[in-house]
Amino acid sequence: MFYRRTSSCNNEYVGETSHNLQSRIDKHLDTSKLSEPARHLYSHSEHFFIWKSIVSIQSWTLRRIVEALLIAKLRPNLNKQVKAFALSLFPKGIT
Numbered sequence: 685m686f687y688r689r690t691s692s693c694n695n696e697y698v699g700e701t702s703h704n705l706q707s708r709i710d711k712h713l714d715t716s717k718l719s720e721p722a723r724h725l726y727s728h729s730e731h732f733f734i735w736k737s738i739v740s741i742q743s744w745t746l747r748r749i750v751e752a753l754l755i756a757k758l759r760p761n762l763n764k765q766v767k768a769f770a771l772s773l774f775p776k777g778i779t
Contacts, residue, residue, distance in 0.1 A: 687709075687738060698755050
């Protein structure tokens with residue numbers, strides 16, 4: 685399952701999980717953890733997140749690919765991805 689979180693100060697995070705969404709939310713809300721959303725909440729205790737489920741995909745590989753594409757497209761500022769590379773399926777052309 686993919687999810688998107690927007691904080692009350694408009695910071696965003698995109699993630700994926702194969703687990704129950706509520707258990708993943710609970711992990712992100714645990715400020716003793718090192719996730720970026722947890723760090724944000726620890727630094728700004730008055731903030732809160734609005735959670736939105738995007739889509740559910742069972743395949744781990746496909747989830748990782750879709751997550752990378754969503755992060756590259758949406759550019760959520762709480763994800764730790766520093767830069768994205770252009771995807772080139774056929775860099776030398778098709779023969």
